[in-house]
Amino acid sequence: MRHLEWTTAPLVALDLEGTGSQDRDAEAILEIGLVPMPDGRPDLAHAYHSLVNPGRRIPRRPWISPGLTNDTLAEAPAFHAIAPELTARLDGVYILGHNVQVDWRLLSRHCTTLRPAGLIDTLKLARAVHPGRSGHSLTALLHTYDLHDQVSSLVPGGQAHRALWDAAGAALLLPDLIHQLTSKRPFTVTDLLAAAAVPLGIETNHDTPEQICLL
Template identity: 65%
Template structure:
C-alpha cells in the first residue's frame, strides 16, 4: 500500500464543530461531517453529517457555528447514537482535514474507539505550497473552489460538512501545486502532510 499512488489510500475528509477549547475536558461536539475521497475526489453520495445534542445549554460565543442554536441542538441525536456510523467511516481511514489535529483532539477524546490509519493536514500542506493567508476559506477562494463546495454539499462555511468537503477538494489542488505532488505515493502523502495521532507523535495503529 505505501508504494501505491496517494489516491489508493482510504481517504475520508472530516470536520467537526465543538463548543470551544475553553471548555477543556468538558468540550462537546456539536456537529460532524465526513466525506469519503475515493480516488482523491469527494464522494457526496457516501457523505455523512449530523448535528449532535451536547446534553446541556451552550452559551453563544463569537465563534459559535452558524445556525447551531440550543433549540436546534436539543432535537439532535446524542454522540453515542451516531458513534457507530462515525466509526464505520473513520476507523482505519486516512482522515483529511484543515488543521486536522484540532478536530482529532476532540474526536479522540469523545470517541476513543476510533483509530484512523493517519491524519492528513491540508494546512500543513498549504504551508509548503503558499505564503500568506492559509485559512480554509481563503484557500478555497484562491483555487476558486468555494462555489463548487456549496454545489456539492450545500450549507455554508464553518459548518462541518461544508468544511469537510472543502478540505477534500483542497487536498488535490494543493498536491497539484507541490513539485512532484501528482506522483506522490501513500507514504509520500504521509511525509508531506501527515500529522501525529498522539501527543508522543506515535501512530496507534499500523499505517500500512
C-alpha cells in the same frame, strides 16, 4: 500500499464544530461531517452529517455558527447514538482535515476506541506549498484555488464554518495542493504522508461510558 499513487489511500475528510477549547475536557461536539474520498475526490453521495445534542445549553460564542442553536441541537441525537456510525466509517482510514489535529483531539476525547490509519492535514500541506503566505485559512485557500463555488455546489444550502461544507472543502483542496507541490508523477501515498501527515497522539485517559465508541 505506500508505493502506490496517493489516490489509492483510504481517505475520509472530517470536520467538527464544537463549543470551543476553552471548555477543556468538557468541550462538546455540536456537529460532524464526513466525506469519503474514493480515488482522491469527494463523494458527497456517501457523505455523513449529523448535528449532536451536547446535553446542555450552549452560550452564544462568536465562533459557533448561528445555525447551531440550543433549540436545534436539542432535537439532535446524542454523541453515543452516532458513535457506531463514526467508528464504522473512520476506523482504519486516513482522516483528512484542515488543521485536522484540532478536530481529532476533540473526537478522540469522545471516542477513545477509534483507530484511524493516520491524519492528513491540508493546513500543513498548504504551508509547504505557500511558505510565504500570511494566512492559510480554509476559506482563504478555497478562494485562492477558485473552489468556493464548487464546495457550495457539492453541499447545497451549506455554508463555510459548518461541518459538512468544511469537510467537502478540505477534500476538494487536497488535490490542488498536491498538484502545486510537485509535478512528480506519480505522487505516492508515501509522498502524501511525508508532506501532510501529522501525529495521531491518541488520547486514552477518558473512559466514561458516553466517551467510548461502541461497535
